[in-house]
Amino acid sequence: DQQVKQNSPSLSVQEGRISILNCDYTNSMFDYFLWYKKYPAEGPTFLISISSIKDKNEDGRFTVFLNKSAKHLSLHIVPSQPGDSAVYFCAASGRYSGAGSYQLTFGKGTKLSVIP
Amino acid sequence: NAGVTQTPKFQVLKTGQSMTLQCAQDMNHNSMYWYRQDPGMGLRLIYYSASEGTTDKGEVPNGYNVSRLNKREFSLRLESAAPSQTSVYFCASSEAVGPGYTFGSGTRLTVV
Numbered sequence: 525d526q527q528v529k530q531n532s533p534s535l536s537v538q539e540g541r542i543s544i545l546n547c548d549y550t551n552s553m554f555d556y557f558l559w560y561k562k563y564p565a566e567g568p569t570f571l572i573s574i575s576s577i578k579d580k581n582e583d584g585r586f587t588v589f590l591n592k593s594a595k596h597l598s599l600h601i602v603p604s605q606p607g608d609s610a611v612y613f614c615a616a617s618g619r620y621s622g623a624g625s626y627q628l629t630f631g632k633g634t635k636l637s638v639i640p
Numbered sequence: 641n642a643g644v645t646q647t648p649k650f651q652v653l654k655t656g657q658s659m660t661l662q663c664a665q666d667m668n669h670n671s672m673y674w675y676r677q678d679p680g681m682g683l684r685l686i687y688y689s690a691s692e693g694t695t696d697k698g699e700v701p702n703g704y705n706v707s708r709l710n711k712r713e714f715s716l717r718l719e720s721a722a723p724s725q726t727s728v729y730f731c732a733s734s735e736a737v738g739p740g741y742t743f744g745s746g747t748r749l750t751v752v
Contacts (some may be wrong), residue, residue, distance in 0.1 A: 558745075566746070568743045573740060630683040
């Protein structure tokens with residue numbers, strides 16, 4: 525069963541508008557959440573993260589919101605730019621394995637297309 | 641450039657052949673991981689190594705073996721490739737969860 529769910533496989537947004545990508549999780553033991561961005565033929569790159577002690581984290585055009593009671597997080601991109609077109613993965617930290625090792629559980633991804 | 645290097649970038653295998661995917665990182669990270677990405681399935685953890693000398697199974701370990709050769713290198717071996725192992729494989733490393741993982745650019749493997 526999926527512990528991290530991204531229910532929208534794709535999203536299209538006009539340039540300059542807001543992009544909102546959603547993610548739900550089921551495991552109440554998750555305490556750290558991350559968003560990764562992936563371009564074709566490249567590996568995922570870290571975008572932004574949030575700890576469960578916060579409900580919002582902002583970095584430039586990117587803001588992540590966390591609603592623990594609903595087990596829901598969202599990534600807002602404002603304003604959206606054509607270069608933001610990529611697949612976005614939501615990830616949650618799982619079992620701590622010691623020596624700084626955290627397993628990440630990933631969602632299936634949402635493909636964002638920003639239309640000029 | 642500092643980061644995670646994976647070789648090869650592309651590989652085609654016949655069913656039953658074996659091969660090793662290589663991964664090296666130069667960031668002095670303790671932990672390394674192997675993921676596979678399949679269409680509509682996201683990234684799934686195959687094996688990980690919390691530190692040099694240790695390895696553990698992830699979500700989908702069947703059909704794979706790993707070796708943490710030293711702190712820099714973590715290899716993934718397919719002993720007898722099957723078409724179900726056709727996928728894109730990503731290696732990653734991390735020091736702590738805060739900055740997240742650093743991923744390699746991937747190995748696209750096709751098993752025919």
